[in-house]
Amino acid sequence: MSAAPAKGKKSLAKKNIQIGGPRKPSTSDLTLFTRQLATLLDAGLPLVRGLRILQEQQPEGTQMRIVLREVVGTVEGGKSFSEALAKYPKIFDNLFVNMVRAGEAGGVLETVLERLxxxxxxxxxxxxxxxxxxxxxxxxxxxxxxxxxFLLSFVVPKFASMFKEQNRELPVITQTLIDLSDFVKGLFxxxxxxxxxxxxxxxxxxxxxxxxxxxxxxxxxxxxxxxxxxxxxxxxxxxxxxxxxxxxxxxxxxxxxxxxxxxxxxxxxxxxxxxxxxxxxxxxxxxxxxxxxxxxxxxxxxxxxxxxxxxxxxxxxxxxxxxxxxxxxxxxxxxxxxxxxxxxxxxxxxxxxxxxxxxxxxxxxxxxxxxxxxxxxxx
CATH class of the missing domain: 1.20.81.30 (Type II secretion system (T2SS), domain F)
Structure with a gap:
């Protein structure tokens, strides 16, 4: 009976991510996450534990917290870290995922994360x-x-009315500017x-x-x-x-x-x-x-x-x-x-x-x- 609500909750989280309810992590957020994860891994912490620590640091309801929770679940389910990240291409792009994959293959994930x-x-x-x-x-x-x-809307019309009273032929540049002024005023x-x-x-x-x-x-x-x-x-x-x-x-x-x-x-x-x-x-x-x-x-x-x-x-x-x-x-x-x-x-x-x-x-x-x-x- 408890499985159904959990499944519904997970679907809701994914729906929020797609619709854009929670705030999408900025480039600075992602850079900080990458740097912190590299530091935790370099200190000897297992990947899942490091991810959980960083997940708890994220404000409640943010997209990054939701994503990290699901990444942890995917990794605990037997998938690789890069496979888990690849599910969220709008956050972790192709470059990020492929570098993580290369780091996993070479056993140097913390080094690759530092480079990222x-x-x-x-x-x-x-x-x-x-x-x-x-x-x-x-x-x-x-x-x-x-x-x-401003000049065409307020200044030029005053000159135009004065020239109109004089009833004189105007230079081409002046007449063109007055016509342009009339057009701009006409927009309003x-x-x-x-x-x-x-x-x-x-x-x-x-x-x-x-x-x-x-x-x-x-x-x-x-x-x-x-x-x-x-x-x-x-x-x-x-x-x-x-x-x-x-x-x-x-x-x-x-x-x-x-x-x-x-x-x-x-x-x-x-x-x-x-x-x-x-x-x-x-x-x-x-x-x-x-x-x-x-x-x-x-x-x-x-x-x-x-x-x-x-x-x-x-x-x-x-x-x-x-x-x-x-x-x-x-x-x-x-x-x-x-x-x-x-x-x-x-x-x-x-x-x-x-x-x-x-x-x-x-x-x-x-x-x-x-x-x-x-x-x-x-x-």
Whole structure:
């Protein structure tokens, strides 16, 4: 009789996990769990006992506590730790599961977990660096948009009514700005105009999402990212750092290189780099070098190619890949600082040009009118 409620409770827990009732663990939560489990195992505690300790540390009702309870049950039922984790792909991704599997096979699970924690921490730092580089331009562009909407909605209409009273022909730039102002005001007074704009924006977003679902569209978008002016070099450095660190961590943990390449291809997040990884995969299967496909991709610079080549020849490929990633992490810091120093004056000039154009467009008719008044007595 007690089995039925227990089964119902377990089903409810799984239902909550799928629907998203309990809070999903963050990257920081998962990194902390991995680091703590590695420490417990290194201290000599059995896996199940370590998992139970960490389960009890999780707040009641959280997704991580529910998952760990079920992982413990699966392991006690005779399954491996990696098999238990594989049931929750939204929390423990392919990279995590395969590294744990390799650690179990090699009897070095605590070492692999330490590497996973290091990898997650460095990946998180890298993500924060990229976000910091993008925050400033987004803020400035948002301010520029607010300023423009304010000027078009409240300032330009006052000038427009004054020009209308004068009944004079306006310069093209002034008339264009007044027409744009009328359109912006119409968005707030005529719902059908706003509906059209929203429909156009939604249509563009849906078309963009559709393109990203197609291989050709995704490849074209990712190719633009790595070749884009200003941001392209930073994106490339981030992708190279992600590729080398992920592959190096997997290989050093005992994951076979072909399987590791498959995992990295899915985790790298760029179709151009994924294509290069496919070429590397095929090259290794045919007994050829790793470096030739990387060189042909145009993504990896000669320094990276040279270091990977040396690592392949000396049997230290995993260590060399991680070293490349460390070097690129430092390069990314420098690139973010340089990008910020370039963008600050550019965006300020951009904002000044927008406001300046509006001011000039509004004062051109006034100057013409004043000039006409000044020449009146002479006539």
């Amino acid at each position: 924690a290091d990898f997650a921490e460095k990946a998180q730092k890298l993500k924060k660096k990229v976000k910091s580089a993008m925050t400033y331009p987004i803020v400035v562009l948002s301010i520029a948009m607010i300023v423009v909407v 007074t005529q719902p059908w105009k706003l509906a059209i704009v929203v429909a156009v924006i939604v249509g563009i977003v849906m078309l963009w999402k559709y393109m990203l679902r197609t291989p050709a569209g995704r490849y074209a978008t990712d190719a633009f990212k790595v070749r884009a002016p200003i941001f392209g070099k930073l994106v490339t450095k981030v992708l190279v750092a992600r590729f080398t660190r992920t592959l190096g961590t997997l290989i050093s943990s005992g994951v076979p290189i072909l399987q590791a390449l498959d995992i990295v291809r899915d985790a790298v997040g760029n179709a151009v780099v994924a294509k290069a990884i496919n070429s590397v995969h095929n090259s290794i299967k045919e007994g050829e070098s790793v470096v030739d496909p990387l060189r042909e991709s145009g993504i990896f610079d000669p320094m990276v190619i040279g270091m990977i080549d040396v690592g392949e020849e000396t049997g230290t490929l995993a260590q060399m890949l991680v070293r490349v990633a460390d070097t690129y992490d430092d390069d990314i810091d420098t690139a973010v600082e340089g990008l910020t120093s370039i963008l600050e004056p550019l965006l300020i000039v951009f904002l000044a040009l927008i406001v300046g154009t509006i001011v000039v467009a509004m004062f051109m008719p006034l100057l013409s009118l004043m000039k006409g008044f000044g020449s009146g007595p002479g006539m």
